[in-house]
Amino acid sequence: MNMNVQMARGFRPARRIEAIGVSEILRITALAQQRKKAGRDVIILGAGEPDFDTPANIKEAAVRAIADGKTKYTALDGTAELKAAIREKFRRDNGLDFGLDQITVAAGAKQVLYNAMMATIDEGDEVIIPTPFWVTYADIVKIAGGTPVLVPCREENGFRLTAEDLECAITPRTRWLMLNSPSNPSGAAYAAEHYHPLIEVLLRHPQVWLMIDDMYEHIVYDDFAFVTPAALEPQLAGRTLTVNGVSKAYAMTGWRIGYAGGPAPLIAAMAIVQSQSTSCPSSISQAAAVEALAGPQAIVGERCQSFKARRDLVVEALNAIEGISCRVPEGAFYTFASCGGLIGKTTPDGVILDSDHAFTDYLLRSVDVAVVPGSAFGLGPYFRISYATSTGELQEACRRITAAVARLS
Ligand code: PLP
Numbered sequence: 001m002n003m004n005v006q007m008a009r010g011f012r013p014a015r016r017i018e019a020i021g022v023s024e025i026l027r028i029t030a031l032a033q034q035r036k037k038a039g040r041d042v043i044i045l046g047a048g049e050p051d052f053d054t055p056a057n058i059k060e061a062a063v064r065a066i067a068d069g070k071t072k073y074t075a076l077d078g079t080a081e082l083k084a085a086i087r088e089k090f091r092r093d094n095g096l097d098f099g100l101d102q103i104t105v106a107a108g109a110k111q112v113l114y115n116a117m118m119a120t121i122d123e124g125d126e127v128i129i130p131t132p133f134w135v136t137y138a139d140i141v142k143i144a145g146g147t148p149v150l151v152p153c154r155e156e157n158g159f160r161l162t163a164e165d166l167e168c169a170i171t172p173r174t175r176w177l178m179l180n181s182p183s184n185p186s187g188a189a190y191a192a193e194h195y196h197p198l199i200e201v202l203l204r205h206p207q208v209w210l211m212i213d214d215m216y217e218h219i220v221y222d223d224f225a226f227v228t229p230a231a232l233e234p235q236l237a238g239r240t241l242t243v244n245g246v247s248k249a250y251a252m253t254g255w256r257i258g259y260a261g262g263p264a265p266l267i268a269a270m271a272i273v274q275s276q277s278t279s280c281p282s283s284i285s286q287a288a289a290v291e292a293l294a295g296p297q298a299i300v301g302e303r304c305q306s307f308k309a310r311r312d313l314v315v316e317a318l319n320a321i322e323g324i325s326c327r328v329p330e331g332a333f334y335t336f337a338s339c340g341g342l343i344g345k346t347t348p349d350g351v352i353l354d355s356d357h358a359f360t361d362y363l364l365r366s367v368d369v370a371v372v373p374g375s376a377f378g379l380g381p382y383f384r385i386s387y388a389t390s391t392g393e394l395q396e397a398c399r400r401i402t403a404a405v406a407r408l409s
Helices: 003-010 024-037 056-067 080-094 109-120 136-143 163-169 192-203 264-275 283-294 298-319 356-367 391-406
Strands: 103-106 126-131 147-152 174-180 209-213 240-245 258-261 334-338 382-386
Touching (some): 109 136, 109 209, 109 258, 136 147, 163 192, 174 192, 298 391
Parallel strands (some): 126 174, 174 209
Antiparallel strands (some): 240 258
């Protein structure tokens, strides 16, 4: 018998892994890649990363770090230089004043979240997550032994959590509320007026901490006034973790640097988790992140303008298709359109579209366009398009989606 098979038969995954599904985004991307390999002209609109390159000044800072021998372990949760740059960034962009012991750096915002949940969640603790949501939130909560409490946010409310729904979801076991603005996948963002009623609820429940994911802070459109809750309510700042990173704003997904500001005891507990997982983030990436945060910022706004033009293109094209409707997102680089008007229709090969899954499968099968069903983010019947790709590809993708829908009966 083949050794690999023997080993596979003896393999028993830990129970904490069994609770975690394979990401639908990965499944669809793998299917799309298979078709590409087979020679088909597939357009993949699934990736959650900018198509732009990392700016040259940032790359040069990394090269300098290598030449200067900054190639050793660094302080556990971030170099003094990077923490100082993050402190300045929080002051400059958010009006938040953190001490250096209130700042943490990890290998991506994903690791920041992981550290935070591992440092605070005990078996059975609950974490409120509004949907549609970035699926990672729930999976990290489960890995940490907690229970994600998913709260649907309707399109009529701009895909935002309402104070009433938050109040209903809170129990004595609630440890955290996780919010994300602008949101992956909906692109919806919370202005101050949307945060205030939620803050009022949180102030009545002192056991609930707030994790706010500001990852898409710099990708907002139409003069949207970005704000972060800790800056709105000092009383809440004492139990808020404000999470951010360089991945999206500076096209640095591969460098793996994320950071957060929050109360010192929480930050210290997170450092303990990190000390026994990755020791510290990459020294070279940290040097690059200093340049990203402290160097010239003009390119961030320029790229945002390009994203806006692409958003407008996609939203307009989708809204011109009968059966699809697309809310104009305030930020990020995703549209989250309803395909509710297509449910019940029949494809040319006789398949009845009974869900957003069936619709997105049909798009891939019939016109080689890969998009992600909304139910993969906890809310159907919708589909997410990532428009962080070239205008030419987006135009062609929209043309194909239009043609595929026209063939439904
Ligand atoms: N937060 C949100 C909302 C995201 O969409 C992503 C990545 O897709 C992240 C955090 C993770 O970012 P990082 O690359 O810093 O781990």
